[in-house]
Amino acid sequence: MSVxxxxxxxxxxxxxxxxxxxxxxxxxxxxxxxxIGSLDQTLTLLPQEWRPEAVFGMHIPGLGVVFAVLVVMGxxxxxxxxxxxxxxxxxxxxxxxxxxxxSIYNSVKQVSDxxxxxxxxxxxxxxxxxxxxxxxxxxxxxxxxxAQEILQCAEDGEELVSVYVPTTPNPTSGYFIVVPRSxxxxxxxxxxxxxxxxxxxxxxxxxxxxQAQRPRLNDxxxxxx
Numbered sequence: 001m002s003v004x005x006x007x008x009x010x011x012x013x014x015x016x017x018x019x020x021x022x023x024x025x026x027x028x029x030x031x032x033x034x035x036i037g038s039l040d041q042t043l044t045l046l047p048q049e050w051r052p053e054a055v056f057g058m059h060i061p062g063l064g065v066v067f068a069v070l071v072v073m074g075x076x077x078x079x080x081x082x083x084x085x086x087x088x089x090x091x092x093x094x095x096x097x098x099x100x101x102x103s104i105y106n107s108v109k110q111v112s113d114x115x116x117x118x119x120x121x122x123x124x125x126x127x128x129x130x131x132x133x134x135x136x137x138x139x140x141x142x143x144x145x146x147a148q149e150i151l152q153c154a155e156d157g158e159e160l161v162s163v164y165v166p167t168t169p170n171p172t173s174g175y176f177i178v179v180p181r182s183x184x185x186x187x188x189x190x191x192x193x194x195x196x197x198x199x200x201x202x203x204x205x206x207x208x209x210x211q212a213q214r215p216r217l218n219d220x221x222x223x224x225x
Contacts, residue, residue, distance in 0.1 A: 040064030042071070123164070126194035128185040131165050131177065139198050140165045141191060146178045154180075168201050 042064045043051055052060045078084035095105045123141040131138040140163040145151075154160050159181040166174040187194060193206035 036062055036065055039068045042068045123191045126187040126189055126191055127163065128187060129163050129165060129177070129179055130183045131175070131179075134183075137185075138165050139187070139194055140184075141194065142184075143176070150178055158182075166195075166198050169199050171195055171198050 040061065040063065046067075048054060052058065052063050079088050092109075096102050098105075123143065125142050127140055127142055128137045129140040130136065131140065143162045143164050146160050146162050151160060160178050161181050161184060162176070162178055163184065164174055164176055166172075189197070189206045196204050197206055
């Protein structure tokens with residue numbers, strides 16, 4: 001016995017509605033379980049008699065998160081005083097002079113200082129950039145000013161900007177490119193809104209501020225329209 005198209009579409013709609021409810025919840029729980037499980041491994045740094053299994057007689061999920069947060073906060077408090085700064089300076093100097101380790105440590109430290117420092121230039125603002133060719137636009141983030149060696153290669157009077165073009169739906173991978181300022185357009189959205197827009201593959205459209213004036217993509221496109 002055949003099923004009418006109306007019933008098929010109704011069942012499909014129920015299935016999609018159920019997936020929209022359970023899929024984000026399942027992925028969120030999976031990511032949280034992965035993070036908590038990984039951080040719980042930090043408890044192995046404690047002596048055997050101090051671990052939850054020995055103290056409480058059972059494993060308590062999440063204590064590793066508390067322990068990791070306390071360790072990070074304690075390290076920050078220690079580094080804020082004179083003795084702590086000396087210890088950090090000694091540790092930094094030791095790792096910076098160690099072969100093989102120095103190249104990895106210095107690279108990671110430069111990236112973390114840029115991303116986490118209040119004075120860093122990471123993701124200054126969201127913009128559109130001509131990528132991957134001149135007739136296409138991609139959401140990107142300005143990361144700062146190019147190195148002096150790159151600026152010297154620019155044509156007279158041409159302003160260059162460093163941008164990061166994230167991939168979808170994983171914005172942690174992408175492309176670092178240097179483009180002329182004329183090939184970019186500023187977006188009236190925050191960095192967080194632009195990241196959500198990229199991750200959702202354009203499904204989650206940021207709400208524009210009241211009476212916001214959206215920048216034009218380019219004059220040629222407007223004339224053709």
